[in-house]
Amino acid sequence: MSQFAIYPSLRDKVVLITGGGSGIGASHVEQFCAQGAKVGFIDINRSASEELVARIAEAGYTKPMFFEADLRDIAAVKECISRFAAAIGDVDVLLNNAAHDERHRIEDVTVEYWDDRIAVNLRHLFFAAQAVIPGMIRKKKGVIINFGSLSWHIAMGGMPVYVTAKAGIEGLTRGLARDLGPHDIRVNCIIPGWIMTQRQLDLWVTPESEKEIEQNQCLKSKVYPDDVARMALWLAADDSRMCTNQTFVVDGGWI
Numbered sequence: 001m002s003q004f005a006i007y008p009s010l011r012d013k014v015v016l017i018t019g020g021g022s023g024i025g026a027s028h029v030e031q032f033c034a035q036g037a038k039v040g041f042i043d044i045n046r047s048a049s050e051e052l053v054a055r056i057a058e059a060g061y062t063k064p065m066f067f068e069a070d071l072r073d074i075a076a077v078k079e080c081i082s083r084f085a086a087a088i089g090d091v092d093v094l095l096n097n098a099a100h101d102e103r104h105r106i107e108d109v110t111v112e113y114w115d116d117r118i119a120v121n122l123r124h125l126f127f128a129a130q131a132v133i134p135g136m137i138r139k140k141k142g143v144i145i146n147f148g149s150l151s152w153h154i155a156m157g158g159m160p161v162y163v164t165a166k167a168g169i170e171g172l173t174r175g176l177a178r179d180l181g182p183h184d185i186r187v188n189c190i191i192p193g194w195i196m197t198q199r200q201l202d203l204w205v206t207p208e209s210e211k212e213i214e215q216n217q218c219l220k221s222k223v224y225p226d227d228v229a230r231m232a233l234w235l236a237a238d239d240s241r242m243c244t245n246q247t248f249v250v251d252g253g254w255i
C-alpha cells in the first residue's frame, strides 16, 4: 500500500462498514484500519469476519470491531450501531456496502422473494443512515457512502430485483444529500464495475466473461476490491470536502 495516499483526516475517524466481512467490504475494512481509523463492521458471515479481524491484528493495525447480524433485520442493525457508538463514539463515516447479487428469473420472483431482495440490497442502507445521522448532526459533519452497481447502467439481465434496488440506491443518495447538506453531511454513491472478488471469481468469471471485460473496459486490467476501497477513502477524507450528491464510477471505463 505504500505507494498510495495516507489521509491525515481519516486518522481516528469512527467508520462503520456494512458487509465488511468479505469481498469489497473486507478491503474497505483493511484500508480504513491502515489509515488509523476506528473501524466497526456488520456482517452475517462470522468465520470470514473473524479471519479478517485476525489478519488485520496480525498486520499490526488496530483491530476492527465485528458485529454479527443479518442486515435484513433492521432492529438488529440499529442495535449494532448503538453498541458501536457506545463503545467508540458517534459514527463519522458510514459505508453502506453490503448487498447480495443472487441471480433470479422474472418468472420465479414471488412477492416474498421481491421483498427479501429489496431488504438485502436496499432497505438497510436507509435505516443504517437513519441510525447514524443524529450522531453526525451532533458532530456537525459526516460522510455516507452508498454502493451502487454498473449492472443496471449496462442493462444487465438475470437479476431484475437486484438492479431495481441498485438503481434505487442512486435515488436514495441524491435525496439524502439534499436533506443532510445543511448539516455538512456528505452523501455519495460509488458505482463499482466488475470487481474481482473471490465470490465473482468463483461464481461468474469465466474465460468468456474475461473477454467481455477486455472488450468493454477502456482500461484492460481487471478491477480489484482495493481499487474501489481507495475511492471510498478519498470520499471519506476531507480531501473531497465539497463533493456530495454524486456518483463515482470505478469500472475501468465500462459505462
Ligand SMILES: NC(=O)c1ccc[n+]([C@@H]2O[C@H](COP(=O)([O-])OP(=O)(O)OC[C@H]3O[C@@H](n4cnc5c(N)ncnc54)[C@H](O)[C@@H]3O)[C@@H](O)[C@H]2O)c1
Binding pocket: 018, 019, 020, 021, 022, 023, 024, 025, 042, 043, 044, 045, 069, 070, 071, 072, 096, 097, 098, 099, 100, 101, 120, 147, 148, 149, 150, 151, 191, 192, 193, 194, 195, 196, 197, 199, 200
Ligand atoms: N463485485 C462486483 O463485481 C460488484 C459489482 C457492482 C457492484 N458491487 C457492489 O459492491 C458492494 C460489495 O460487493 P461484493 O462483490 O464485495 O459483495 P460480496 O457478496 O462479495 O460481499 C458482500 C458482503 O456482505 C455480506 N452480507 C450479505 N448479505 C448480508 C446480510 N443479509 N447481512 C449481513 N451481511 C450480509 C456478505 O457476508 C459479504 O461479506 C455491493 O453493494 C455490490 O452490490 C459489486
